[in-house]
Amino acid sequence: MDRVLTNLKMVTMQPEAGYQVIEDGMIGIEGGKIIFAGNASHEDLHGHPDVVDCHGALVTPGLIDCHTHLIFAGNRAKEFEQRLNGVPYEEIAKAGGGILATVRATREASEHELYELAQQRLLGLKQDGVTTVEIKSGYGLTLSDELKMLRVARRLGELNDIKITTTLLAAHALPPEFAGRGDEYIDLVCEQIIPAAADEKLADAVDVFCEGIGFSPEQCQRVFTAAKQHGLTIKGHTEQLSNLGGSALAARMGATSVDHIEYLDNEGVAALAACNTVATLLPGAFYFLRESQQPPIDQLRQLDVPIAIATDFNPGTSPIASLRTMMNMGCTLFRLTPEECLRGVTTHAAQALGLQETRGQIQIGMDADLAIWNIENPAELSYCLGVPDLVARVVDGHLFPAHQETANAY
Ligand code: NIG
Ligand code: FE
Numbered sequence: 001m002d003r004v005l006t007n008l009k010m011v012t013m014q015p016e017a018g019y020q021v022i023e024d025g026m027i028g029i030e031g032g033k034i035i036f037a038g039n040a041s042h043e044d045l046h047g048h049p050d051v052v053d054c055h056g057a058l059v060t061p062g063l064i065d066c067h068t069h070l071i072f073a074g075n076r077a078k079e080f081e082q083r084l085n086g087v088p089y090e091e092i093a094k095a096g097g098g099i100l101a102t103v104r105a106t107r108e109a110s111e112h113e114l115y116e117l118a119q120q121r122l123l124g125l126k127q128d129g130v131t132t133v134e135i136k137s138g139y140g141l142t143l144s145d146e147l148k149m150l151r152v153a154r155r156l157g158e159l160n161d162i163k164i165t166t167t168l169l170a171a172h173a174l175p176p177e178f179a180g181r182g183d184e185y186i187d188l189v190c191e192q193i194i195p196a197a198a199d200e201k202l203a204d205a206v207d208v209f210c211e212g213i214g215f216s217p218e219q220c221q222r223v224f225t226a227a228k229q230h231g232l233t234i235k236g237h238t239e240q241l242s243n244l245g246g247s248a249l250a251a252r253m254g255a256t257s258v259d260h261i262e263y264l265d266n267e268g269v270a271a272l273a274a275c276n277t278v279a280t281l282l283p284g285a286f287y288f289l290r291e292s293q294q295p296p297i298d299q300l301r302q303l304d305v306p307i308a309i310a311t312d313f314n315p316g317t318s319p320i321a322s323l324r325t326m327m328n329m330g331c332t333l334f335r336l337t338p339e340e341c342l343r344g345v346t347t348h349a350a351q352a353l354g355l356q357e358t359r360g361q362i363q364i365g366m367d368a369d370l371a372i373w374n375i376e377n378p379a380e381l382s383y384c385l386g387v388p389d390l391v392a393r394v395v396d397g398h399l400f401p402a403h404q405e406t407a408n409a410y
Contacts, residue, residue, distance in 0.1 A: 008054035012362040032396035062131025062369035064349035067310035074105030106139035124321030129371030138169030150202035168203040190226035198230035205233035210246030251275040257352035273303035278352040283329035284318035309344035327382040338379035370394035
């Protein structure tokens with residue numbers, strides 16, 4: 001074993017009884033993988049080159065934020081302020097505000113600028129014990145600007161102590177130069193942007209915004225077909241503002257997750273269950289938009305649909321870089337249990353990214369991605385906000401103390 005963590009409690013999040021706290025635990029790591037996880041054996045570790053005494057801390061799988069728009073330039077704070085001062089949304093949009101304001105700023109920004117901005121935001125997620133983050137494009141909306149965003153996402157993963165998965169979201173909004181020509185923009189997405197992102201290995205998955213203000217189910221179906229032809233995983237922003245049937249369509253086409261889903265109906269839930277598609281809830285957007293339509297939690301539970309939770313970090317609907325806050329909102333706004341929330345940011349979040357074989361559990365053979373917390377009980381992760389109770393993160397077996405990460409910001 002390269003490294004042994006001892007004197008710890010752990011919550012493995014394995015499918016059976018994984019939420020039970022195992023006292024007197026020990027985790028052995030070799031080659032970045034977990035090779036032992038269980039009660040401390042009475043093996044003599046004396047003289048082992050790398051024993052980490054966790055002083056009774058609680059260890060969970062590293063948290064996974066499976067839905068973010070972390071890369072963009074500018075922000076929409078002024079728009080937020082204008083709206084609270086009574087300026088109607090339409091007026092702001094006519095003056096060039098909203099998502100297209102972010103598209104303009106992102107197109108103008110260099111890769112270096114985008115990198116620096118996103119790296120700052122990653123610090124927030126790391127302080128919450130996150131070890132894997134999914135990052136979407138979708139504020140470029142041209143071939144070169146979408147690839148630019150994905151390159152920045154890849155580089156963030158290469159140069160930081162956090163794992164990044166990338167998702168092409170060219171079908172996020174209709175760019176102004178294609179106004180009134182949605183199908184032609186989808187041609188560009190399917191015929192040029194998806195093939196280029198796949199050829200350059202810049203995207204792990206392809207996402208769409210299936211909505212009245214986004215793209216129709218027919219257009220999304222074309223995007224999914226092109227993505228699958230290029231061997232990419234598919235997922236969708238679906239049923240966020242209305243029920244167009246995008247979730248069922250995505251599920252039937254093999255999507256790993258459908259996200260938002262406040263307006264999902266029973267038929268949609270049944271489709272997710274039949275296709276083993278993850279339902280990703282985004283309580284930050286629900287909160288920030290003051291949405292009142294609740295996602296169909298009871299139906300999802302009844303049909304055993306795996307529920308994930310993510311930040312959806314973005315400048316328009318969820319400017320909150322805290323996965324712990326999302327767990328808390330999952331409980332307070334959606335009445336999920338702390339166990340469901342922890343599963344939502346570990347095993348189910350891994351499944352939403354198609355990574356359930358290697359991440360999201362403390363399990364022999366899986367990646368040694370862990371979060372070490374100065375807490376007694378896993379419910380505290382959803383219960384308490386703002387107290388810096390993260391001791392360290394472990395990514396592929398490497399230890400990153402939490403206080404050092406704060407120091408890195410200066
Ligand atoms: O996930 N729903 C679509 N897209 C983002 C918001 C994008 C924006 O407003 O900038 C979301 O909520
Ligand atoms: Fe989103």
